[in-house]
Amino acid sequence: MATLKQVAAHAEVSVQTVSNALNAPHRLRPDTLARVNRSIELLNYRPNRNARSLRTSAVELIGYCVPSWPNRTHLVMDQFLHALCAAAESTGRHILLFTAPPGVDGMSVYDDLHARRLVDGFVLSQTETRDPRHGWLKEQEIPFVSFGRVWKESTQPGPWVDVDGAAGSGLAVRHLHETGRRRIAFVGWPKTSGLAEDRLDGWRTACDSLGLPTAGLSIHCSEDTLDEGARATAALLDSPEPPDGFVALSDILALGALREVTRRGLTPGVDLGITGFDDSPMAEVVSPGLTSLRQPMDDIAAELITILTDPPAGPTERLLLPELVVRGSTAPG
Amino acid sequence: MATLKQVAAHAEVSVQTVSNALNAPHRLRPDTLARVNRSIELLNYRPNRNARSLRTSAVELIGYCVPSWPNRTHLVMDQFLHALCAAAESTGRHILLFTAPPGVDGMSVYDDLHARRLVDGFVLSQTETRDPRHGWLKEQEIPFVSFGRVWKESTQPGPWVDVDGAAGSGLAVRHLHETGRRRIAFVGWPKTSGLAEDRLDGWRTACDSLGLPTAGLSIHCSEDTLDEGARATAALLDSPEPPDGFVALSDILALGALREVTRRGLTPGVDLGITGFDDSPMAEVVSPGLTSLRQPMDDIAAELITILTDPPAGPTERLLLPELVVRGSTAPG
DNA sequence: CTGAAAGCGCTTACAG
DNA sequence: CTGAAAGCGCTTACAG
Structure with missing residues (x-):
């Protein structure tokens, strides 16, 4: 394993010059730089x-x-x-x-990882309501950035990047509306989750602005399982005025909806439309494919790394838009 | 941020003694050790x-x-x-x-990561047929260990840990047999994959040893999707002598089988049994739950880390047994 | 544009 | 059992 010293000896310059060739090449005369680089290569x-x-x-x-x-949500x-890896490597x-x-x-x-100098800082995810980590890190002056907001806090310590769940629901509602649906339901979790509340609000706002009904069209599941999604869907379909569109808060719930709908002999994408959230690997592998809101992972990761390693002046809070990936569950073909 | 020197000054010993307190405490007199530790703490x-x-x-x-x-297989x-993290941290x-x-x-x-001394060695996974990485690393004398065998090679370069797929199929077959199934089919991929061949062989061997038929009971899917799993299952169920047990090579295929069986009004776990492989998150979240072969991840990780960091004398090849997680798809209730 | 020197914070023989 | 010294391989002011 060659060292700086050996390269310097080989190129007949000082170690400092080799170091400069690597870290500040503009400081070297072109011919010196070329000679040093040849030694490095060799x-x-x-x-x-x-x-x-x-x-x-x-x-x-x-x-x-x-x-x-x-x-389950992972x-x-x-x-x-x-x-995240790719974004980090690009720097x-x-x-x-x-x-x-x-x-x-x-x-x-x-604290330990930072104090022993194993890392320069942290990326946080799986942010939870009243997550104590953000405040703690901020207090210790340990660099970090959060994927996800600490919900229900008035002001969140430190920089964050998140996906706009309300806007995502809006995209789903408008897509269902454009494909002919007129009674669009929301299949969600209990309101206690900030994420759930955000997505629910987006659904209601979008329906309101399109003049679509919402009364009696939102339902809460107690668990994020296929069964609960199917159960909720069944309840909605059994109501006097059943919906023809379903915005599910997760892909799992949407898969449950898909199952229940198929079980009743209805054809997803034709008789009604179903959308999920997060575009998990399952969405592509089922049939019909599940229309779902993809989180822009590359953009999220790039923002996280930039904010952490090269913090811009001004507020470091980024709300990114999800992208609707349309598949058979809302569109035939 | 305190340094060794400052601790030494505080404890009124040399830096060497503080270093020893940390790395070879037995070399210090108990009272010296206690004093140094107090300074470290303070x-x-x-x-x-x-x-x-x-x-x-x-x-x-x-x-x-x-x-x-x-x-898809991830x-x-x-x-x-x-x-893997937990196992690494334990060392x-x-x-x-x-x-x-x-x-x-x-x-x-x-090569770069190793040469720049960012890592001591590597854990490989997603091992593929004729994977070139193993030979390359071995040649460069870069430490590594592989999760998964390089199939079809007579001798594999370097140490590895893997899960015994044939034994896994055997477990599934015997479980189906014990729960009353007498015609047990295998839903797999084309033979070109070593992993697929291994699991297929295990099914055949187990059926043979139990005196169960295998002729016409194995079928190949072209893709790892629900549709393909469902299609293969339908073909088997439409045969003159349909099977009452299904060993699927993946959870995805098994989920497809589950769908097809349910669609026909049959009850999984009662009318017939279905098993998958790998116990992916989906297995638990569907209904009925999918019986599946769990890879012993903690053991696998522990073996990988041990072999890499503290290589035992002798052969470093470990074949671990999967564990059958029984759920509703093979057992009612 | 180039180089001699100091030092980052540890550990490792070695001497006492 | 304890300590003075060298050195791991770089980079950073600083002087020339």
Whole structure:
């Protein structure tokens, strides 16, 4: 393994000049630079990151806590991680994975990783109502950025990136309306979740603005399972004025709706339309395919990394729009 | 941020003694150790990992390439990552995530991460037939361990851990037999995949040893989708002697079988039994629940980390048994 | 534009 | 059992 010293000797310059060739090439005369680069190439030199980090006290590593399984909502975690990695790499950084107990109990792990200089900062996700991590990190002056808002807090500590769930519901409602649906229902979770409330509000607002009814058309599931989605759908279909469109708060609930509808001999995409949320891997693999709201993972990841590593002046809060991926559950073909 | 030097000054010993207190406490007199520890506590000292790594040239970081999405078989990736992290942490290590092009094109990324001393070694997964990475890493003498065998190779370079797919099929077949099934079919992929062949062989062997028929009872799907699983199941059910048990090569195919069976008015778990593979999150969330073969992720991760970081003498090849998680698709209730 | 020197914070033989 | 010294491989002012 070649070192800076060896490259310097080979190129007949000082180590400082080799370092400059790597980190500030404009400071070298072109011929010197070329000579140094030839030596680097020849010796297959790769700078030792630990030495660099020791000197600069930046490790170019970003900590991310892997959500503890089981946690049903993580069907898209691999997409998120891949996007996050790619975004980090585009700035020469990498993701360091770790586990920690949820809530404030896990903060010593964050503290430790930062104090030992294993990471420069953190990306938080799985943000929960009254999540204590944000305030704690802010107080310790440990750099971080959050994927997801801490709901119900008036002001959230630190920068965040999130997807606009209300706008997502709006997209779904308008798409169902454009494909001929006139009674569009919402299949959700209890209101206690900020995320659920956000998506529910979006549905109501969109229906109102299109002059569509909402009364008696929203229903709450107690669990995020196929059965609950099917049960809720059955209840809606059995009502005196059954809906012809269903905006489900999750892909799982939407799959339940799909099952119930099919069971009754109705054809999704023809007789009625169903949409889900998050465009999980299952949405593509069922038949008919499930129309769903995709989170723009690449954009989310890019924003997170930028905010963390190269914070812009001004407010660092980004609300991104989801994208409706249309499949057979709302459109025949 | 306190340093070793400051702790030494505070405890009135040399830096070497503080270092020993941390790394070889048995070398200190109990009272000295206690005094040093008190200073460490008081100053909230945390050793700088970069300095340590520079000196020892070990970073205690293990590289893992996040599979590029879309790749349908990764429904259980979050389980794997969580287990891998936890196993690494139990030895004081962490996982560094990165992306790389598949196959030999990506090897420069592996090489770079190792040469720059960002990682000590790698855990490989998503192993493919004739996977070139293993041989390449072995040749470069870069430490690694593989989750999954390189199929069809007579001898595989380097250590590996894998799950015994044939044994898994055997478990499924015997469970179906015990619950009264007498014609047990296999719903699989084309033989070209080593994994598929392994699981298919296990089914055949188990049926043979129980005196169950296999002729005309195995069928191949061209894709890993619900539709294909349903189509294959329909074909089997339409045959002159339809099966009453289905061992599906994946959870997705099994879900397709479940759909087709239900569509025909048959009750899974009562009229016939269906099993899947890998116990993906979907298996628990459908109704009836899908009986499936769980990969022992914690054991797999522990073996991988042990082999990589503390290689035992002798052969480092571990074949672990999957565990059958019984749900409603094979057992009523 | 180039180089000699100091130092980042540890650990590792080695001497006492 | 404890300590003085060297050195891991870089980068950063600073001087020339």
